[in-house]
Amino acid sequence: MKKLLLSALTLATAVTLWNCGGGEKKEGSSESTAVNTADFKGKTLNILCWEGYADPKFTKAFEEKYGVTVKGTYFGSSDELIAKLTAGGGDVYDIVTPSPDMAQALVERDLVQPIDLKKVAHYDSLADKLRSMQDVVKNGETYGVPFTWGPDYLVYNADVVKTEPKSWNEFLKPEYKGKIALWDDISSLYLAGMMLGYDKQDKGGLYKMNEQQLAEAKKKLMELKPQVRKYWVTAGELDNLMKNKEVVMAVGWPLTPATLKKEGMNVKGIIPQEGATGWIDRLMITKNTANKDLAMAWIDYITAPENMAKVAEVTNYSVANPGATRFLTPELQEVTQMNNTQYYFDKLNFWQYVKERKRYNEVWNEVKGGAI
Amino acid sequence: MKRLPASFWLLFAPLVLWMTAFLILPYVRVLTQSFYTVDDFGLLQPGFSLDSYSRFFSGPLYYGTLWKTFTLSATVTLCCLLLSIPLAYYIAFKATRNKTLLYTLIILPLWVSYIVRAYAWKIILGEEGVLNSLLMYVGLTDAPISVLLYSDVSVVICMVHIYTPFVLMPIYTAFEQIPKALVEASKDLGANRFTTFRKVVFPLSLPGIIAGATFAFVLSLGDFLAPILLGGPNTLFISNIFQNMFGTSNDKPLGSAIGIILLVIVLVVLEMSARAEKRFSSLESGR
16 A cells, blocks of 8 residues: 555656656748638637636637637746747647746747737737837847736735835834735745835846845845745735735735725735836747747737727736727726726836846745745 | 566556556656756756756755755654554554444545645634634633744644544554454553553554654655645745746756655655564564
């Protein structure tokens, strides 16, 4: 029995390890010249994306229009994206939706291809701020179309925290000892960097801290540690922490106040005076796709205002097309900040590719491990 | 070598294939991968480098975490033993009518998913949870005890709960196998209950106790969910670092190296426990 169980365990571990392995890269040809939408019939569009980005609520109409199947494969972290994208020859997926901590790397690594913006009917109506970001531009060509975006809020329980927090430093107030939650992610290092003002000179400073700055950021996070109840892993976990009153202030996404407000809690999300980091997910076409035209058709379809509104309904994220606002309920406009985008664009420091990602992760683990 | 009949191969070929494909090859892969390096994008660069191993031993992050995992696993094992031995003793020797029922009650939680059981502890141990509410209601404390949840304490409690059946089962079996005549003889010769337990029952059940302890220790050493779900800001198990290497840092070589190091440790523990079991397993061993 013992042996059996152990071998079962080791087997499970081994299989997991094996699956984690990357595959060899194959070259595939993808160029086709004339677009004939009748050719799409029966094809499958494979989208590698964050959860909710290939929901039947908005894929169905597309499927019916072209007689195709849209298949979404979800990844839960940027590294899972890399693993899935590079495994199996890299020609499995047609579309990928990276966050800005990875988008630039995909462009530099030649894993995605330039997009002919003239073929995206709604491109010019997408928010200027989002279109103007240069991390997905190489040699004058654009590799990514903005899709969704959002802030990393300071979320707080307004029944307990009576006055609106002005600064991230309120996390350090003695009365909130053991009442704070941070995200279990290297983005907590960005937060520390922001508290230390490393983004003052250059907004990108948070994403390229040197060793000395990382040491300072670590010190900041160690200082914060006695205040922290839990480093949350999923948004649902944070909801529960707030709901059970285990924490009263946290780093979180708009989804959390939205969900908890529905349950009758007085929870708010704000951007303190130092600003906040934010993310923007793009639609990209993989280098080795065999369905380039179909992928283009998808980008064209999903960036239309009415379809973007559906994306906002499913995900509760802000979407890149301001035109979507008029299709949203006032309540949803509030949640997605689509009625107030300029304010957010001014205040948000969008994530960038962290070249020293491995080192960032190591420092973050050191913070969690408590080793100085 | 004697030629084996065809039927032998027919029976064993699937097993050999299975073990090769899903056990041996993956291990080989993990071992070779631990000598690779990665570029800054996280893609594997084949080669032979001891970099991952030297990184493991270069800073307290990795070996310190391993040591902490060790001590917490030992705590879990000890608690499991302290719970299991009296309980198994009671079921084996004292309980008469409800023996089967009691045993079933111990085994029953194994039918419930690990995650459900871990979440149950969140509800019990939280600041507004069942336990704190009760303590405050009866007036034992006037403020919730926050160290109960999201700390090493809650992780240990959860693991003890989950691994106790694994420890209890072999100990119970060992107790059951002790000939009642030996216990009676000990009492006839004037030993009291405690002496009988110390000199007769305990030594005879040692193989079961060792097997159970090994179970608890090895399983907690590799546990990943309890620290993630119930751990606090200071809880970091080696399996969490391991998951991080494969899940977010994309540093498979270092992850593999940690895996190999953990594997070696587990093998040593298993080997030691197998030897100890053998040593104490026979009535005639002169103990």
